[in-house]
Amino acid sequence: MCIIAQDLTPPDRQSCPTRVDFMLTIIRHCRNSFWLALSIAASLVSASAAAEVPLSFELDIQPILSAQSCNSGACHGKQRGQNGFQLSLLGFDPEFDHAAVTREARGRRIFPASPENSLLLLKATAELPHGGGRKIERGSEDYQMLKQWIRQGAPRRVEGEPVLEKVTLERTSFSLSPKESQPLRVTAHYSDQSTRDVTRLATYLSNDDAIVSVDANGVIQAGDLPGETAVMARYMYHIEVVNVAIPQTEPLPASLFESLPRNGFIDELVYEKLQSLGIEPSSVVDDHVFLRRASLDLIGRLPTAEEAREFLDGSESESPADLRAQLVDRLLERPEFADHWAGYWADLLRPNPYRVGIKAVMNYDNWIRQQFRDNAPYDTFVRQLVTAKGSTWQNGAATLYRDRRSPDEVATMVSQLFLGIRLDCAKCHHHPFEKWSQQNFYEFAAFFSKVGHKGTGLSPPISGGEEVVYTSTRGSVRHPLTQEQMTPTPLFEIAGLDDANTTDASSEEPVDPRDALADWMTSTDNEFFAQVQVNRTWAMLLGRGLVEPVDDLRSTNPATNPALLNALAADFQASGYDFKHLLKTITLSRVYLHSSEPTASNVGDHSNYSRHYRRRLRAEVLLDAVADVTEVPEAFQGMPPESRANQVWTTRVNSIFLDTFGRPNENQDPPCERTPESTVTQALHLMNSQQLDQRVRSDNGRAARLASSEMTAQQIVDELYLSVFSRYPVASEQAYAAKLITEATDRRSVIEDIMWAMLNSPEFSILN
Template structure:
């Protein structure tokens, strides 16, 4: 009898346990909120839908805490929760499961650390008796399951409102909604992470409340919930409205003016007045061919009365040989590796190849194709040096995606991109396009890698996912490619990149050129196009991208379109409405001349040449084929560090070192005082003091002096008498130390 009773009791306990398990694991509608705290233990808790969002919302899996590469104090989570399986294993199984106590959930290490009941380097993250606390406790009490039965999947996240126009110091609230595969929704506003791109314009708190600053402006605010990202655009227009129809009568040269004026009208910002001919002349010379106009060229342009003289000047400049070196030099920053790593001959050939593309005016799509699909000898085809420098598919993928798509995939190499949609699977599938790149010959042997190497397309070469070890087929970041088994996968990649359906290819190059000509890109940095870094004028970026495509990716045509717009010709002098504008090109943004351009300006002003090692005599600074060639001047004014890998970014800011260099450089002083230089020639000539002053202003500032400048400078030269060479040299030194010489207005 006791045995039969024990058997019946055992069966009843089994049935009861099964009923409890079914009740606990019943799926809860994703669109509902958690029950009240006293009943929360009865609601089934999902690790992926309930627990991980708590960890993300409280920063537990952030890069500064347990989400960093090696974790924190022996506890590692995937960055921002991109790998749910890894996180569940880390919490529930690693360290012999010591982080959880199923029988006493409140005593779990996970709970006591988060509530600071035990010492925690991150401090208190969760308050006892909060909703988050009860959710975690309930999940642990339920056995810390990885998944629930019939658990829905988070499919998307949306902001109820994405565009805000706030008055100065105004407020508003973001509202974030998650959408699930079973058709339910959930308000996740308070569990979402927010970040303002410019907190001085708009601040955002942890609950999505926006607070505008006191000055007009605009910025973007990112909302991230479980690797789903959305962006809200917030603008603070000026409270003082423009006169009715202000932009109706403004001159418009092309669609650039239309779209810039439309944006300025929305923000109630008045564009600056047009720049003078002299300012335009200096601006377009330094932008298009990287040098100042000579005194004769400046005088000829300023004296012309032709209404189309600016257009004719641009056509003339685009055909000058200096155009090639100026623009090739900029791409060399993005591509050219260290000769001590890949070999001097390989780098020299690479540099020559880049310059040859600009000599032939190769279209940008063909430039990309020749480079990305390059094969052959590093001694005969300079483009293959790319694959001598970047030796693994993942290294090539990061460079190609950044330069030709404006997509920085580096983060996705190790984990889901924290600010974008790209995953590890996306990254290594993209890298697989370069899996069959083979090499034979002499490999690298730094610091002297002098041998020849042949790059070819191999019949084998796999790229595997680093976590799953799955062999990945080449796949673009979006869309599809036509990939034949016997073809070079790189050809299919380029076909996809340059197709009209891929806006990234055209837009990143448009943005790069716009930044060079206008002082700032629509997107900054110029090769970081992503939803969380939106363009300042998306309509214009899109229009210019389409224009670039339709022109056959002709860079000269793009440059001409930009520099002949009235926006490009605007003065850099601000007015009361646009003094704070740094995004919308209501005025020309002043910036220091590029190092090589400034070096050429010194050479032109002084009528001297600089000598570079490993270059022919009288070579120009923008013909230098490696940053390893020494130049204190170029280094001082922002030439990239020769030890950095491409793509290299320049330091555009001015510095005290640059000012001191111009004031104290013995080399600069020697060039001013050179017996074959301009000062010596002018002093020995029969030119009057007035004529000398005019030539100096035309040569150094590309303009004629004002009446006051003319009188003062004439008096200096006249007073010096027979010693006027010294006065001319001193005057040149003063002019070349003036901001007008260093800064493009």
């Protein structure tokens, strides 16, 4: 090369007239030699790199950073990075990451002249102290790839670079024997029709490690117990899911399932799934269990002793199926139905009274209850909420927008409640387990950009003023990174729906983007809308959703029975979103009748509904049951006399009992979810509560009434069992309790003790 031919002979002292001139000449010589050396090295690097395949940061380097968890939330992907080095979470922003690697910290993380001495490699191989430990080995494939990319000058892109379009799995389902293992194979597909095997660089996650585990190389390993789960494979922004089933080792005879009665499509689809897994369902329950289960599920109230006696005695003259259908019809028309089911939605929608004001909360609660009294179609119910306008003192639904005031707040709530799509993660970065991006999030939030407010605003902890929600002519949502103004856009397209920004020239009213959103949400082509509601309802009745959590519908969290979820959603749509129709369809299925007693083959089944899953009664239902059994109504501050717990409209109405048994605290933001598990505190409360003891021993209570009546001991025992357990006592229970009452010197005291013991039994507080 011509540069090498330059004269680099050191200067002669005799040629310099003064010592200063000599020193300056030496400095110039050294400087020229240094830059010459760098130029030679760069030329050699360029010549070597020219013979290599050019590497792209986004296609070749970022996948390594993701596979080694460098950009995970626990490492450099956290909000402020780690030790001064920050990457975008899971690589959602390649531009940011490339700049962080190549230009931040004065570019000292890479050294093209000597790639192996780059800080990026020295830290990754733990040759320099690294908090994350050794991520790659020197000489490994990842190491060589990183080294080659640095040697090529760490380019952001290469000429003609293709785009990653999707990833696929070689197999999307496995049926394994216990302890069997199988490898996954992940293939990336690019816009130039090329493909790569990216199994080594993908990341994997099992939804249930006890059933099936998966290692970093994509090898799935079955556990000891039969069951099924899903395994996620993620490569960059693309996700695929493989379903893995471990059937029983001893299959059941086909004749067993052929002999099982079916009451509809629910039974067909559940039994088809159980047969494929080799799981035998439990037997159906007795009439008294169905009576108690259906009453508590549908209206949140125990049957009275008289109602239980009538139903049980009537089963001797009519067919069980007819009796059950008649019971469900009666329960769905009871006034308690509205208060019970409104309570579930009040949990989801109820605002903080300290933020929005007591009057607004009461109006909101009344509005919700009225929807259930009217049996409003579910799509109408949601549409009225999403498009709510007017005064919070006149239209309770408008309180939704008094509590959630910014578009991003409303967007996360609406998407989760009514679509089962959790967009929270996409607010800050690409969703780690789904396809939703920041662009998707802020385009969806833009539907709420024109929600305006008139009034006193918020002034916690009082906020008592009226506020009017209206459609403003102004308002916008901007992308936090690009500052681009977002156009209201649904999460996915549905053909035939009007654009959100369509204007009506003949109207003086500004167009509300929420109207277009409501059209898109409630469209029969939007499968999420019906699915999340039927899944939530199924969980309330069967103890576990087809998808758990119930409002987290995504490809990486598939339903345990997808065909059943789709069939329920389709039936719900076909009924005109009739909620009572949905409840009746589920409660009259044979699956709903399954006993909670396990069989030998379904004792380990927790997700396929081969048996009924026991659960504790909701706090309000349990408190009302105590009031009904003792015949001493609860007194609530600020409520009319003899109000029921299911009618309480705010947690500012004090109740130690409700708080103990899991009532959510609406003063927290967001309100705490209910915890269905039983606790020691709850058991101690039932055993030692002075209030409960006073109710049992009240002079106006059931025990006092029975003790002073002319009823025989046997009749008293019957009434106690019918009122508490909705059944007649078995012979041994009848004999024992009757003997205690007959031989007692203080009949009332014995009856009180028996009642107290029954209230503390699992049969009372647990729904079997």
